Amino acid sequence: MEPASPAPANSAASAKPEAAGSAALPNDASPAPEPEPQAPVRLARGSERSPRDMAMSLAVLLIPIALLLTFYRLVLDGDKPIAIDPAPTVQEAQQSKLFPVLVAQGLGDDWHTSSATFRRAENGATLRIGYVDPDQDPIQLVQSNVPAATLLPQELSKDAEPIGNFRAQTGVWRLYNARPGERALVLADQSRTVVIVGKTDTDNLESLAGALR
Numbered sequence: 001m002e003p004a005s006p007a008p009a010n011s012a013a014s015a016k017p018e019a020a021g022s023a024a025l026p027n028d029a030s031p032a033p034e035p036e037p038q039a040p041v042r043l044a045r046g047s048e049r050s051p052r053d054m055a056m057s058l059a060v061l062l063i064p065i066a067l068l069l070t071f072y073r074l075v076l077d078g079d080k081p082i083a084i085d086p087a088p089t090v091q092e093a094q095q096s097k098l099f100p101v102l103v104a105q106g107l108g109d110d111w112h113t114s115s116a117t118f119r120r121a122e123n124g125a126t127l128r129i130g131y132v133d134p135d136q137d138p139i140q141l142v143q144s145n146v147p148a149a150t151l152l153p154q155e156l157s158k159d160a161e162p163i164g165n166f167r168a169q170t171g172v173w174r175l176y177n178a179r180p181g182e183r184a185l186v187l188a189d190q191s192r193t194v195v196i197v198g199k200t201d202t203d204n205l206e207s208l209a210g211a212l213r
Helices: 009-024 051-074 087-096 148-156 202-211
Strands: 112-121 124-132 138-144 161-168 171-177 183-188 193-198
Touching: 087 112, 087 124, 138 148, 138 202, 148 183, 148 193, 161 202, 171 202, 183 202, 193 202
Parallel strands: none
Antiparallel strands: 112 124, 124 138, 138 193, 161 171, 171 183, 183 193
8 A cells, every 4th residue: 555645735834824814904804983073163252353343443444544534635635626727728829819819817716727728720729728617517618710600519519509698798698508418608709709618507607708808
């Protein structure tokens, strides 16, 4: 009889690593629990801002602004319109000798000159002076040798209609309804046409017309 052959030596050796692997990762292992969310941090009752605190903080910001506005208006006359000197422009129109130029005299301190231009064109020359009247409304004084038939539709619109007269030292002015909200006084002769127009009371238009010399 042949002796029984011994079992392979490597069979037992190969079983040992599997046992070691199963010991490293036990079957009943479970993942680590997730951290619980933390509740938001709330201020203590004494640390919350009351409506009174918020109002005081707002007042700290608004008081300096109010003081600056008061200083700007009362000391620097910030509400007054910016005034210019129309004399150089008026002198240019006078020196052109294209038409007689009227100049306002004796207007009060509550009248301000805001603009002045003199321009020549193929059909004539035009002097424009802008005013701000006592009611803070803008008024245009237009003097031109452009024919009245051309000038008046441009300045007053084609639908302008005469509604009255006003007599001043310079002559008889005609009162017109111009564009919506506007009224105008017109003085016309053979050498020139003078227009005073604005969205203001008729009294202010008449005051300017009466001051022209």
